[in-house]
Amino acid sequence: MNHTIKAYISTIVREVVENELVTADLVPSRRRLVVANWKMNMNLASTRKFVKDLVVTKEQCTVVICPPYPLIYPLNELVNENKSSITIGAQNLHRQDKGAFTGEVSADLLKELDCEFAIIGHSEVRASGETDEVINQKVKKALATGIDPIICVGETMEQREQAQTNEVVTGQLLQALTDVSDLSRVVLAYEPIWAIGTGLSATPDQAQEVHQQIRATLLKTFGQVAEQIPILYGGSVNQDNAASLAEMGEIDGALVGGASLDGTGFSTIVHAFD
Ligand SMILES: O=C[C@H](O)COP(=O)(O)O
Numbered sequence: 001m002n003h004t005i006k007a008y009i010s011t012i013v014r015e016v017v018e019n020e021l022v023t024a025d026l027v028p029s030r031r032r033l034v035v036a037n038w039k040m041n042m043n044l045a046s047t048r049k050f051v052k053d054l055v056v057t058k059e060q061c062t063v064v065i066c067p068p069y070p071l072i073y074p075l076n077e078l079v080n081e082n083k084s085s086i087t088i089g090a091q092n093l094h095r096q097d098k099g100a101f102t103g104e105v106s107a108d109l110l111k112e113l114d115c116e117f118a119i120i121g122h123s124e125v126r127a128s129g130e131t132d133e134v135i136n137q138k139v140k141k142a143l144a145t146g147i148d149p150i151i152c153v154g155e156t157m158e159q160r161e162q163a164q165t166n167e168v169v170t171g172q173l174l175q176a177l178t179d180v181s182d183l184s185r186v187v188l189a190y191e192p193i194w195a196i197g198t199g200l201s202a203t204p205d206q207a208q209e210v211h212q213q214i215r216a217t218l219l220k221t222f223g224q225v226a227e228q229i230p231i232l233y234g235g236s237v238n239q240d241n242a243a244s245l246a247e248m249g250e251i252d253g254a255l256v257g258g259a260s261l262d263g264t265g266f267s268t269i270v271h272a273f274d
Pocket residue numbers: 037122191195196197198199234235236237255256257258259
């Protein structure tokens with residue numbers, strides 16, 4: 001079903017609910033996603049092994065793999081050969097259509113290579129100077145190209161210690177979503193910077209608390225459509241902590257870095273969110 005039809009159906013459902021013709025229980029539940037961000041890791045051989053090792057038996061949870069750009073095409077071929085239910089995503093995209101942007105990749109090309117998602121605003125990209133305005137432009141470019149954006153937000157340890165988490169995260173998400181119309185296709189990822197690659201994951205309660213604040217802000221700002229936006233948690237998710245994070249009602253999936261490089265281990269994380 002294409003996105004226009006999905007959006008139309010969700011609009012009808014929302015109107016019916018707002019008119020109290022059905023109970024909220026009948027609103028379709030949010031999609032759940034487990035996303036692998038391979039960052040600057042993996043090669044052709046390890047990608048082949050990953051696809052062989054990954055066991056995805058259920059389909060309640062969308063499994064998105066975001067490889068380095070040169071691996072997108074071979075990964076797509078492997079997915080087709082193996083009839084795998086992997087969905088492919090990109091780690092970034094450019095806000096412009098095309099042009100003299102050395103080293104960058106356009107949304108159109110990513111779409112042509114079957115990328116259905118793109119990570120936008122990852123803290124490792126923000127650290128190189130990416131602004132909230134550029135992130136907002138990338139979100140719009142992704143949506144206009146038929147790619148669903150996975151927008152990352154998160155605070156530093158210093159900001160957490162100064163009780164600024166809510167202010168920082170809210171500011172980032174509202175700027176990323178400024179004038180964005182198709183919110184039902186947006187995915188958010190809460191990634192506390194202090195938890196990324198450190199082995200120091202947020203506890204399920206810490207993550208749940210921030211996710212609840214994000215949900216409240218989304219509902220207040222955008223209304224009922226905000227219920228459809230999945231909020232993933234990212235930051236040292238692994239085979240040991242995935243199940244306890246997945247139990248939390250406001251954690252709709254995970255964005256996984258280091259622990260996504262091994263197909264067998266990543267399968268365990270996926271099944272925790274199934
Ligand atoms: O995009 C993924 C996040 O940066 C988390 O990375 P990590 O699982 O290695 O902490």
